Amino acid sequence: MQVLNVHKRELKAGSKMVGALIDSLSSSTDALWPWHSWPRMTFDRPLAVGAAGGHGPVRYFVEEYEPGQAIKFRFTGPKGFDGFHSFQISNLSGQSVVLKHTIQMTTHGKAILSWPIIFRPLHDALLEDCLAQAQASLGQPFQMQGWSVWVIFLRWVLSGGKTRPQVNPGV
Numbered sequence: 001m002q003v004l005n006v007h008k009r010e011l012k013a014g015s016k017m018v019g020a021l022i023d024s025l026s027s028s029t030d031a032l033w034p035w036h037s038w039p040r041m042t043f044d045r046p047l048a049v050g051a052a053g054g055h056g057p058v059r060y061f062v063e064e065y066e067p068g069q070a071i072k073f074r075f076t077g078p079k080g081f082d083g084f085h086s087f088q089i090s091n092l093s094g095q096s097v098v099l100k101h102t103i104q105m106t107t108h109g110k111a112i113l114s115w116p117i118i119f120r121p122l123h124d125a126l127l128e129d130c131l132a133q134a135q136a137s138l139g140q141p142f143q144m145q146g147w148s149v150w151v152i153f154l155r156w157v158l159s160g161g162k163t164r165p166q167v168n169p170g171v
Helices: 015-023 111-137 149-158
Strands: 002-011 052-055 058-066 070-077 081-093 096-107
Touching: 002 111, 015 081, 015 096, 015 111, 052 070, 058 081, 096 111, 111 149
Parallel strands: none
Antiparallel strands: 002 096, 052 058, 058 070, 070 081, 081 096
16 A cells, blocks of 8 residues: 655744754754654664664664755564655745655555554654644744544553653643
8 A cells, every 4th residue: 555644834943943853853852753742763873874763663764864954764664664754844935944744655464454543543643743842842832633532542552551641842
């Protein structure tokens, strides 16, 4: 199954400020990833081409990295995820940019079912939290989307009943 999943948010900031959010991924000062509510993004070394890691059961390595502008991760797991996910910045004006996250992949085997039933709802909730985190990190009003009952249920089941609640990034 072909998958194209895009989340984006216009941010009232220059590309350098938004690029710094991408560059902070997986660091101790990560200002983009919503690690208060989701598994942290971690790598075996600082963010650079070849760094391997992921978040929760989703594994990947840094395939391309243009500091301050874009990063592309190639999936290595779960089995059946063949493709990538990426963050990139597009300039709208000197005062505004779009931060975009894209998944482009083909699913195989069990992933044909696990992507739409489990991973996609969780991914969509995580990315909306991530974009709200970006807004809050830039000192902007953030747009939070509450988690669906399905996402809350999946998180509860997958955590063995020890899930963390959704956290507003401004708190």
